Amino acid sequence: MKEKLKEHIENLIALTDDEFLHILSHFSFENYKKNDFLIQEGEQVKNCYLVVSGLLKLVYDDKNGKQHIVSFAMEDWWESDFSAYFSQTKAKMSLQCIEDTIVFSLSFKNYQKLSAELPKMNCFFLEKSNSGHIASQNRILSFLTSNAKEKYEQLLKQYPLLFQRVPKTLLASYLGVSRETLSRLSS
Amino acid sequence: MKEKLKEHIENLIALTDDEFLHILSHFSFENYKKNDFLIQEGEQVKNCYLVVSGLLKLVYDDKNGKQHIVSFAMEDWWESDFSAYFSQTKAKMSLQCIEDTIVFSLSFKNYQKLSAELPKMNCFFLEKSNSGHIASQNRILSFLTSNAKEKYEQLLKQYPLLFQRVPKTLLASYLGVSRETLSRLSS
DNA sequence: AGTCGCGTGTGACATACATCACTAATTGTA
DNA sequence: TACAATTAGTGATGTATGTCACACGCGACT
The missing domain is CATH 2.60.120.10 (Jelly Rolls)
Incomplete structure (x- = not known):
């Protein structure tokens, strides 16, 4: 270790x-x-x-x-x-x-x-x-420029692993949208 | 200097x-x-x-x-x-x-x-x-937890000076809301 | 003085998203 | 096995905010 x-x-x-x-x-x-x-x-x-x-x-x-x-x-x-x-x-x-x-x-x-x-x-x-500072700034940019669907896609692109490891509810809470909205994005 | x-x-x-x-x-x-x-x-x-x-x-x-x-x-x-x-x-x-x-x-x-x-x-x-990193994180928190009015009030509280120095249009663009919405908040 | 650009306010309307309610599948566990 | 808890999907409805359009005041420059 x-x-x-x-x-x-x-x-x-x-x-x-x-x-x-x-x-x-x-x-x-x-x-x-x-x-x-x-x-x-x-x-x-x-x-x-x-x-x-x-x-x-x-x-x-x-x-x-x-x-x-x-x-x-x-x-x-x-x-x-x-x-x-x-x-x-x-x-x-x-x-x-x-x-x-x-x-x-x-x-x-x-x-x-x-x-x-x-x-x-x-x-x-x-x-x-x-790196932390830059990552945060990119996240801010994402809030400024993107809607729910775009933010979700950016997240998946940046952390493809995350999507299998955490419940959608948590992803929604990270993106700042309701779990229902996130759920409807896939369909 | x-x-x-x-x-x-x-x-x-x-x-x-x-x-x-x-x-x-x-x-x-x-x-x-x-x-x-x-x-x-x-x-x-x-x-x-x-x-x-x-x-x-x-x-x-x-x-x-x-x-x-x-x-x-x-x-x-x-x-x-x-x-x-x-x-x-x-x-x-x-x-x-x-x-x-x-x-x-x-x-x-x-x-x-x-x-x-x-x-x-x-x-x-x-x-x-x-400090930059922490400031960015606070900004992210503001996006996650607050609506237009709350974000505006937080901004004014944090930088009371700004409000007199820059056009509202720019404040709106910083907060991620339209200038019209920001304008309607004051009334 | 007049014209232009800029910042601002505001009405009418459109829409993305939140909220509430219900259902169902899956998982952990008594 | 059965029961509760967690997670996810989806319809109905409400609302905050965006978009478009227009008007007004004000300072800059000719």
Whole structure:
């Protein structure tokens, strides 16, 4: 399993074996079952997570009790309620397992320690943050330019796997349309 | 004007005078008029920009010739078509002045040079990227949870200034509603 | 002074989508 | 095996918002 983390980081920056062991010591390896929460709305956000296998949803529950999916997180993705993580405040969103999921977990303290001790990790985090930012911007564009059907098609094109792994209800909640509307798109 | 850049960076990381001069030499200082383009869709994206004063819009033109505003950029904001900037490809979006605007410009080459020579700049860029990412996520949430009126009110609350500086038509295009609908919200 | 362009408001109408209600297939499990 | 829970499809109806059309005020420029 360590290999996974090593590969993942070495995709972006070169590491000596010592450096990797040092990095590894800052992470913890965790196992979750379907429906488990990694982050619960209202609680302190201590960690961010790298998904090794499985599938997570980052959800916001609005005042009417309706769930909105801000993001799916699959293999090789970093996820957290980053707003709360970086400011060390309470979570506005929840992070929950759609499938059994294995993650590497990085506490905020260890994150700070790591970037201080090994500056090149900042390069790594920067690349990750940039991709996240760009992905979000594309999603915004999709909201601005597309109707339900187009958004659905874009999603399928971008993540063909997702479609078999998650109930349509969740896809609808990610796209911002009702499950009934989504259902009618296929026909 | 150099002061502005110095303050802006020192908000996040400490700098010696020498370090700042070194940083400064990587930037260029530029002046644009209302309606000028900093980035034109289809062209190579060479720079990203820190807005010193003025106001920019990051726009996407869809296949029907309709304009969609992905982002406004005001004082102290970094903006570019980051997707194209980091991958050094053609712009999918345009960056254009809503008002006369003064910026510091950083070429991709100089960006790379700077982060190699002065690793702590990566901390700075990382913080900026994170805020961008979080802002985009909030915008997505707004699309998921809110109708036209709520989105408009959230925008006014977040940027009370904007409302006096830009035509309603542009606000509508940012919110993803027609100008007519936006107009009817006030009454 | 007059003309033009731009931003804005507003009525009439069209439509994409939400909501509610019901049914049915599938899955997990007592 | 049977029962509840989850997921999905679909009809009827309501509504928020888009689209088209036109009018008005206002600043810029000749």
